[in-house]
Amino acid sequence: MKIAVLGAGALGCAIGGALAEAGNDVVLINRNAAQVEAIRAAGLRMRGPSGERPVAVRAERDCTRLTPMDLVIVLVKSFHTQEAIAAATPLIGGDTVVLSLQNGLGHEDVLAEAVGRERVIAGKTYVGGVMLAPGHIISGTEGKETLIGELDGSDSARVRRIASVFEAAGLCTTVSTNIMGTIWDKLLINVATGAVSGITGLTYGPLYAIPEIEATAVAAVQEAMDVARASGVALSYTDPRDAWTKAAAGLPQDFKTSMLQSLEKGSVTEIDFINGAVVRWGQRCGVPTPVNATLVACIKGIERARQAR
Structure with missing residues (x-):
């Protein structure tokens, strides 16, 4: 699956790194030049219970050189949502799904206004991440649940597909009909x-x-x-x-x-x-x-x- 993580801080890197390690085509997007350059130079360094390893993954400061994705995971700070999705137009294709895993309530409305409500799904994650240095994180994915679902509560094939991709990457994921x-x-x-x-x-x-x-x-x-x-x-x-x-x-x-x-x-x-x-x-x-x-x-x-x- 082609996946972009919009707002690849510690949490975005933990999720994006796991998805990349599982064989997905992932790009981490972060405006911080030091973060992007570190990942480009040495891969994303992920520290977990089993030790530390580098993960090969693409990194970009913006979306200008990118093409449409299957999935865009939004993890920017709440107050940057509108600005971030407006700049993410190159990521949005005919079948692109936009998933907010942000804290709080209301991002789904901001995203829906920008890309259409039919593209947007929502979720909550208990995955954790700590930034040690640019391109170097502690990844807290083991046993941490993520829940995703359609805004209208329907049980859709696309949400189940995304959940299966997450599960294959070691991200414990549940489809919710009451997201x-x-x-x-x-x-x-x-x-x-x-x-x-x-x-x-x-x-x-x-x-x-x-x-x-x-x-x-x-x-x-x-x-x-x-x-x-x-x-x-x-x-x-x-x-x-x-x-x-x-x-x-x-x-x-x-x-x-x-x-x-x-x-x-x-x-x-x-x-x-x-x-x-x-x-x-x-x-x-x-x-x-x-x-x-x-x-x-x-x-x-x-x-x-x-x-x-």
Whole structure:
């Protein structure tokens, strides 16, 4: 299968490297010149439980020299989605499928507007990756599940084909007929801790020790659950506290959410595709979301203050 990974950071390299190693024609696309040159010079160096090995895979900084793909996997940061897919026109052919494996909610709408909703499928992955140096990653694919599915919940041949390609590459992949429910389930985890951690600057240990923070987080999750149900989304959660509890399961007390890490680096966060998505969907279905709206406002204020330094 001809596959392009749009946004080949640590996670994109872990997935793309596994697919390339299994014999697929893969190209990793990353704007970072050092990353691309390192992969071109020595292959993608992947470290895993069985040791380290180089994987031969193509790498490009943009799509200008590329031709249409069978599959485009989108893994850019949420706020770069529109820009990235607009620049990916050479990758889109008559039968190209575009798969978002990004965090948060709303990317599927951005992608659908750019390439047509009929081309877009969605997914969630628990695969991990850590960037050690340009072209050198720790790959966390073993036993980590990926779920993919059609936006309308249908059981299609194309999704099953993609799942089989992933499985053959050692990527444990399940076809979901409720992928939007899966996305919302994961969103609830991010809603529970991302914003409150970013606002307070706290790691999980002290964050979970403050009852007022827990109450705020649970209220934000409850709003999100109310919005999902009003929108006809089937969730696996029935109690908002379960999302708050699961968010910290198995993680150390010094764990930092990605939102806190982004703020500490002075970067824009993915708030618009997490709590902000809850607010937008709430407006569509007439469900009030004051807690999430407040969290969004606070994060945006912190973003502006840090960028002004």
